[in-house]
Amino acid sequence: MNNTIRQLRKAKKLSQEELANLCQVTRQTINAIENNKYDPTLKLAFDMAFVLDTTVDKLFLYENTIYEK
Amino acid sequence: MNNTIRQLRKAKKLSQEELANLCQVTRQTINAIENNKYDPTLKLAFDMAFVLDTTVDKLFLYENTIYEK
DNA sequence: GAAAAATGTAAAATACTTTTTACATTACAG
DNA sequence: CTGTAATGTAAAAAGTATTTTACATTTTTC
Numbered sequence: 001m002n003n004t005i006r007q008l009r010k011a012k013k014l015s016q017e018e019l020a021n022l023c024q025v026t027r028q029t030i031n032a033i034e035n036n037k038y039d040p041t042l043k044l045a046f047d048m049a050f051v052l053d054t055t056v057d058k059l060f061l062y063e064n065t066i067y068e069k
Numbered sequence: 070m071n072n073t074i075r076q077l078r079k080a081k082k083l084s085q086e087e088l089a090n091l092c093q094v095t096r097q098t099i100n101a102i103e104n105n106k107y108d109p110t111l112k113l114a115f116d117m118a119f120v121l122d123t124t125v126d127k128l129f130l131y132e133n134t135i136y137e138k
Numbered sequence: 139g140a141a142a143a144a145t146g147t148a149a150a151a152t153a154c155t156t157t158t159t160a161c162a163t164t165a166c167a168g
Numbered sequence: 169c170t171g172t173a174a175t176g177t178a179a180a181a182a183g184t185a186t187t188t189t190a191c192a193t194t195t196t197t198c
Contacts, residue, residue: 086145086146096145097146104145
């Protein structure tokens with residue numbers, strides 16, 4: 001799942017560690033998510049979006065594998 | 070984390086099982102999430118939003134415990 | 139009201155996320 | 169160029185989500 005964390009984080013002049021503290025997780029968690037190692041929990045996704053002043057839908061860019069409607 | 074799954078699901082006249090199939094998870098997973106037993110993964114949240122024709126931010130209503138900006 | 143469909147629930151097993159600790163590399167300021 | 173801050177990475181342990189199987193209860197339909 002692609003994301004726009006790095007750009008938004010840098011726009012706010014936050015280090016990974018500062019963002020981690022604001023989201024109450026470790027720096028390694030932010031680093032892993034920013035680098036697409038795994039997806040955050042939904043709660044953390046919301047927390048990151050909140051701190052970065054955006055929405056989950058804008059912060060994470062998911063290409064659906066489900067072709068339905 | 071509160072959600073609006075049930076209303077949107079019923080608006081589309083889907084059973085939990087049908088929604089589960091469309092999202093490629095089990096009925097129990099949908100049931101548990103709909104009843105707030107636990108939060109879905111971010112991927113499933115996006116899949117559910119897609120199938121229910123909405124966004125993650127509208128489908129899940131998260132009250133931030135983070136007072137920051 | 140009986141049958142069928144839908145929903146609720148539970149326990150064990152599996153998979154994934156996060157923490158912790160620790161070290162290595164890269165970027166940046168003086 | 170040297171020191172410091174920032175970032176990348178790894179392994180083990182703990183926490184959380186999901187599946188599977190199975191059964192119970194509620195709701196709907198006829």
